[in-house]
Amino acid sequence: KIDVAKVQRSCASRTDGAGAVLVTGSAGFVGFHTALALKDRGWGVLGLDNVNDYYPTSLKRARMKELEKAGVHTVEADLNDRGVVRDALDACKFTHILHLAAQAGVRYAVKNPGSYVHSNVAGMVNIMEEIIRTSPMPKVVFASSSSVYGLNTEVPFKESDVTDSPASLYAATKKADELLAHTYNHIHGVAITALRFFTVYGPYGRPDMAYFSFANNIVRGKPITIFKGENDAELARDFTYIDDVVQGVIASLETSEASGKKPDGSKPPFRVYNLGNKHPVTVSDFVTTLEKHMGKKAKREYVPMPKTGDVPFTHADVSRAARDLGYSPRTNLDDGLKKFVDWYKEFCKGAACAGIQSYVPA
Numbered sequence: 001k002i003d004v005a006k007v008q009r010s011c012a013s014r015t016d017g018a019g020a021v022l023v024t025g026s027a028g029f030v031g032f033h034t035a036l037a038l039k040d041r042g043w044g045v046l047g048l049d050n051v052n053d054y055y056p057t058s059l060k061r062a063r064m065k066e067l068e069k070a071g072v073h074t075v076e077a078d079l080n081d082r083g084v085v086r087d088a089l090d091a092c093k094f095t096h097i098l099h100l101a102a103q104a105g106v107r108y109a110v111k112n113p114g115s116y117v118h119s120n121v122a123g124m125v126n127i128m129e130e131i132i133r134t135s136p137m138p139k140v141v142f143a144s145s146s147s148v149y150g151l152n153t154e155v156p157f158k159e160s161d162v163t164d165s166p167a168s169l170y171a172a173t174k175k176a177d178e179l180l181a182h183t184y185n186h187i188h189g190v191a192i193t194a195l196r197f198f199t200v201y202g203p204y205g206r207p208d209m210a211y212f213s214f215a216n217n218i219v220r221g222k223p224i225t226i227f228k229g230e231n232d233a234e235l236a237r238d239f240t241y242i243d244d245v246v247q248g249v250i251a252s253l254e255t256s257e258a259s260g261k262k263p264d265g266s267k268p269p270f271r272v273y274n275l276g277n278k279h280p281v282t283v284s285d286f287v288t289t290l291e292k293h294m295g296k297k298a299k300r301e302y303v304p305m306p307k308t309g310d311v312p313f314t315h316a317d318v319s320r321a322a323r324d325l326g327y328s329p330r331t332n333l334d335d336g337l338k339k340f341v342d343w344y345k346e347f348c349k350g351a352a353c354a355g356i357q358s359y360v361p362a
């Protein structure tokens with residue numbers, strides 16, 4: 001059961017013209033930052049998250065505490081808990097849904113496929129089924145991933161590229177989300193936008209991701225493992241700073257058309273955008289910049305990339321997002337990693353960091 005009064009206080013907008021948005025995955029990295037930024041712009045924001053223990057929940061709790069301070073309440077529930085999702089939709093009459101909740105991570109999927117089917121496939125269908133029973137239907141923006149480009153070798157990756165070669169089960173479920181979204185748009189006229197994020201990093205980031213576990217190992221004097229691709233090729237990623245991603249997410253919420261069929265029978269389009277940085281960096285160069293800000297050298301161990309779903313490189317073409325959303329990533333790696341490390345050093349003085357520094361991703 002939800003606390004209706006608390007929920008309605010959280011989702012009431014403060015500014016004329018600002019919407020009311022449900023942010024799923026609000027205790028997660030991207031959800032946390034976006035929920036805060038939307039609240040700051042006068043939006044009514046309600047969070048929903050099951051606070052799962054894929055990585056230490058102390059970090060999710062710390063994010064939720066900051067959200068509560070800012071007036072954003074998090075309903076602790078699973079996407080598949082249909083009664084709770086329905087109660088939240090009925091209580092708030094959301095204008096927008098920002099669906100970010102998912103089982104993330106590429107390697108974890110090898111041993112835990114059910115978790116991806118539960119959250120990314122069943123969870124997506126569940127929330128969409130609840131959305132289509134509301135009237136007027138909200139606009140939906142959801143997180144897809146650069147991983148849908150899979151084994152594509154043509155760079156930069158464009159939204160119009162064929163994406164039929166996922167390299168991981170995670171990627172396959174994100175592609176499935178795009179296909180599901182397309183059908184809800186086609187049949188029910190839901191205005192829906194898929195955002196393909198590219199390796200997002202920054203303060204309050206994810207301890208399962210390489211940059212965070214590298215920082216943990218550098219601090220503790222432990223070696224870091226860097227994968228090498230075929231013929232010893234360096235892996236490269238289009239690392240994107242969180243504030244740039246948040247800017248793109250908010251622009252996509254603010255520019256999407258209304259849901260529902262128009263009097264002439266037409267429907268809003270199904271849209272897909274890359275939100276990347278368009279400047280891929282090798283993991284080795286990334287580590288060098290991280291070392292500079294950590295003030296300590298890493299013990300690097302290079303190993304061949306295991307067959308667990310990683311791809312050799314990612315590189316976004318962001319011209320579509322630039323044209324339609326005014327998206328323009330501004331934060332270079334040096335500035336972005338400095339901000340991450342400044343946060344990390346401060347956060348890891350406190351109790352909330354206990355368990356995070358020693359956490360080893362699956």
Ligand code: NAD
Pocket residue numbers: 024025026027028029030031048049050051052060077078079080099100101102103104105118119123143144145146196197198199200201206
């Ligand atoms: P995250 O793991 O920090 O956040 C996801 C949140 O969703 C978590 O707090 C988790 O508890 C919640 N969640 C998972 N399953 C749920 C369920 N069944 N019901 C309710 N809550 C559930 O990840 P993030 O980095 O913030 O990613 C946000 C979204 O962006 C995800 O959909 C992810 O797949 C996607 N994405 C992220 C990146 C990145 O680099 N961070 C890149 C590409 C795509």
